[in-house]
Amino acid sequence: MLVDLIAGARPNFIKIAPIIEAIQEEQKNGTDIEYRLIHTGQHYDKLLSSAFFEQLGIPEPYVNLHAKGETQAELTAAIMHRYEQVLQTRRPDLALVVGDVTSTMACAITAKKMNNIPLAHVEAGIRSGDLTMPEEINRIVTDAITDFFFTTTNTANENLIHIGVPEQRIFFVGNTMIDTLLKQMPRFKKPALWEQYNLAPQQYIVTTLHRPSNVDDPQKLKSLVEAIIQGANGLPIIFPAHPRTMKAFDKINVSAENLHVIEPLGYLEFNYLVKQAKIVVTDSGGITEETTVMKVPCMTLRDNTERPETYTIGTSMLLGTSPSAIQPAFDKLYRGEWKKGEVPELWDGHTAKRIVHILKNLF
Incomplete structure (x- = not known):
């Protein structure tokens, strides 16, 4: 099984790091699973990109698309064109996108148009209801063509059910960003x-x-x-x-x-x-x-x-x-009146392991 992992911006790197680690653990246990880390190049500033790879222990990407664009349209087109070229060299069994940045939407569309490659969306179902936000457009478009939905909260589950996603395709797993936070805190x-x-x-x-x-x-x-x-x-x-x-x-x-x-x-x-x-x-x-x-x-x-x-x-x-x-x-x-707050369900540092375990069973 070959999985393309898509990352292009600072939040993506934080969310993708524990998934890579979970895949590597499965490989050590004999699971037949490979991954290609696709860096779209959306964030190319060292402090927003390569420094994160170094600090979070993310391996060198399979490819850096170096996609650039002065506008949303230019950036989206550049990512789609260059990811399409990667897909022409070898078709993955699954494309996995995380979050809601331009890279997420662009690679999701490209994967589905290239022989209907199965698509997984990590952090699926979140909604602000604000269509003036580019990220909200990215979320809606990505979820419209996703096959497997990995969610951070029950609210996200309800959002997906509301738009007609079958419950058996929704997996409430928690938050991979918190996996990284808890691991790196020391x-x-x-x-x-x-x-x-x-x-x-x-x-x-x-x-x-x-x-x-x-x-x-x-x-x-x-x-x-x-x-x-x-x-x-x-x-x-x-x-x-x-x-x-x-x-x-x-x-x-x-x-x-x-x-x-x-x-x-x-x-x-x-x-x-x-x-x-x-x-x-x-x-x-x-x-x-x-x-x-x-x-x-x-x-x-x-x-x-x-x-x-x-x-x-x-x-x-x-x-x-x-x-x-x-x-x-x-x-x-x-005045000392700020609320203490609680940690949401399943934000426990084990989300990536749950995702990879589910993928292993699905494929």
Whole structure:
């Protein structure tokens, strides 16, 4: 059995690493299973790509498609064209895609159009209901042509059943991103900036913003950052900036002694900061999952989320995108009234093993 594992962006690498490890374990046990790691090249910055391969112990990819594009359409077309060329050399028994980035959708479509290759989607069924998000389009399209659905929560199961997916094709397995988090937690690494900015546990704030609704309008980004600075009450704000956000920062005039805008960090360094933070302020879905498991308070600056369990069960508050919502949330934190949160079912570090075991039985 040959499985193509598709990864192209930073969240993909985190989710795919434990699946590779689980396959390698099955190989040691004599299971006839091979994999090809297909790196689409969607994230090509070293801090967003190769550094993750090194830190998470991901082997060199079978191929790097080096797909680039200035627009969503150009990137999608480049990925599809180059993955099609790989499929022409040898047809896999299964294409496995993870998450909801452009690489996920593009390779899913290509696999299905190439002789109807069976398709598995890890993290299937999550929905924000917001069609202005490119990721929501990717989720809907991918799930429309998927054969085997691996889900993170019962909410995702219900979303799939609602659109007519037969229950026997849905497998509630948990969250591979949490597999990686729990495995790597003992290896979290103090970044050099810890001493540089005189950081102390629970005495600083971590912020990340990258969604177009928050960063593409300079005035909106400026208002959000100023609200975070005001709410911080002088605590250091560590702001690892996605390249998209860094470009936006060049257009606004915001500065403060306690605001430190830095380049993206490696996985081990970034999560060291998150684990020790007083609170995280973000618009990332994946980070809200990680803060939930690490029991770190989190403000989610989004009007909706495809991961509702992070605020219904976990440690996040869904604030919306209005800067005026930030100060009341900080006040709640300082009063010691932030909820403790719980870890969702099956987010236990064994999701990838469950996925590979199911695939072994299916094929």
